[in-house]
Amino acid sequence: MREIGHFIGGKHVAGTSGRISKVCNPATGEMQATVALASVEEIRAAVENAKAAQPKWAATNPQRRARVFFKFVELLNKNMDELATLLSKEHGKTVEDSKGDIVRGLEVCEFVCGIPHLQKGEFTEGAGPAIDMYSIRQPVGVGAGITPFNFPAMIPMWMFAPAIACGNAFILKPSERDPSVPLRLAELMIEAGLPAGILNVVNGDKAAVDAILTDPDIAAVSFVGSTPIARYVYGTAAMNGKRAQCFGGAKNHMIIMPDADMDQAVNALMGAGYGSAGERCMAVSVAVPVGEDTANRLVEKLVPKIESLRIGPYTDDKADMGPLVTKDAYNRVNGLIDRGVEEGAKLVVDGRGFKLQGYEDGYFVGGTLFDHVKPEMDIYKTEIFGPVLSVVRAKNYEEALDLPMKHEYGNGVAIYTRDGDAARDFASRINIGMIGVNVPIPVPLAYHSFGGWKASSFGDLNQHGTDSIKFWTRTKTITARWPSGIKDGAEFVMPTMK
Secondary structure (H helix, E strand, O other), rough: OOEOEEEOOEEEHHHHHHHEEEEEEOOOOEEEEEEEEEOOHHHHHHHHHHHHHHHHHHHHOHHHHHHHHHHHHHHHOOHHHHHHHHHHHHHHOOHHHHHHHHHHHHHHHHHOOOOHHOOOOOOEEEOOOOOEEEEEEEEEEEEEEEOOOOOOOOHHHHHHHHHHHOEEEEEOOOOOOOOOHHHHHHHHHOOOOOOOOOOOOOOOOOHHHHHHOOOOOEEEEOOOOOOHHHHHHHHHHHHHHEEEEOOOOOOOEEEEEEOOHHHHHHHHHHHHHHHHOOOOOEEEEEEEOOOOHHHHHHHHHHHHHHOOOOOOOOOOOOOEOOOOOOOHHHHHHHHHHHHHHHOEEEEEEOOOOOOOOOOOOOOOOOEEEEEEEOOOOHHOOOOOOOEEEEOOOOOOHHHHHHHHHHHOOEEEEEEOOOOOOHHHHHHHOOOOOOOOOOOOOOOOOOOOOEEOEOOEEEEEEEEOOOHHHHOOOOEEEEEEEHHHHHOOOOOOOOOOOO
């Protein structure tokens, strides 16, 4: 049985806490490895390595830091097939979906190759009599990232790439459910030329998270996970004097206007609702057709497509989606489908009880469709995180707009329409962080920022884009005047630039 430890000081180290967690193959339910769960002392060892290595890395000029990421991108492309297979084996998603996971992280690494420009400050000559004023952006020191299971390549790279490019050292605490890819990424960063100690990967559970949040030498924390944990991480980090960006749950709506291209909208819902078995924070889980005719046409076209979904293990290169990540996830999603039936929603396609020959113990749930879902139902309010799509019928545009506006979460939303006025009004008025117009999963590219509103996000600055450079650096402003410009005698009034 493979034993997975940590990556500290540029090398793999075995866990010493005596606590472990199982890593299972979601397609079979079989345990394929154990992963060590770090103690407070192991987190501290990683921090000490990071703290010792960081000053020299911060003093390395940004062009040389960028070269590490140029090489890292090259290595990611070279090792793409290996990384994707490793990811799929632990997560369960298809290999092609895993490649997408890796590529969206790779794009942020490409973005930070521009760190010599991104980290530049500002300069004002002659701000006052013989006075120059300038600002510089300096690294925070040691940062940390706590990442979820659903994107074990992308989200770690969204965090550590900008942090390290800015001159920080980094502690990554990935999900213990699929820990192998983050460790492999750390190996590739060393191969790309990153000094030992700058990127450390420590596996663990809540004990490791709390150690990160209370360690006095960690200056900033980035988190992605559920909203209750995001609130906890944000509050605890703030109480311990750390800056934090914490991203929580979602309930993403897609509004389908009567004039929408229905085939296009249905295909978008299929990919956005059932891709990766719905285990995406940007998955569309609520379809809002406007008008009864629109709703009837939508459901009529959805049903045969959902019923013909090809579900299989990652080794099936024709599969549309794979299993859920764990037995707990499987039980939770099935329980929420049960709850939807109890609440009176119309179960049009039932994914419960799906079994795949040869994989009877796998965590597979079939594509599920509810119609006539109401906003007061638990299946509408809760982030299901599974292959379950709810149809909430709206009488008109204003009623449709009102649904995502009033929902607790504000991560992503989409509208499908041919009407430019409706799309523009929607984008302007909606209180959601990321909006798609005829785009079902509006995840911004690396040079724009990613982040939701309301209970989907805590903190002022988003992930990647220029926000990430601001988050992982502090601004220092210098006002300088040389002796030839200094008057004799003390000045007792507030200095101004008269």
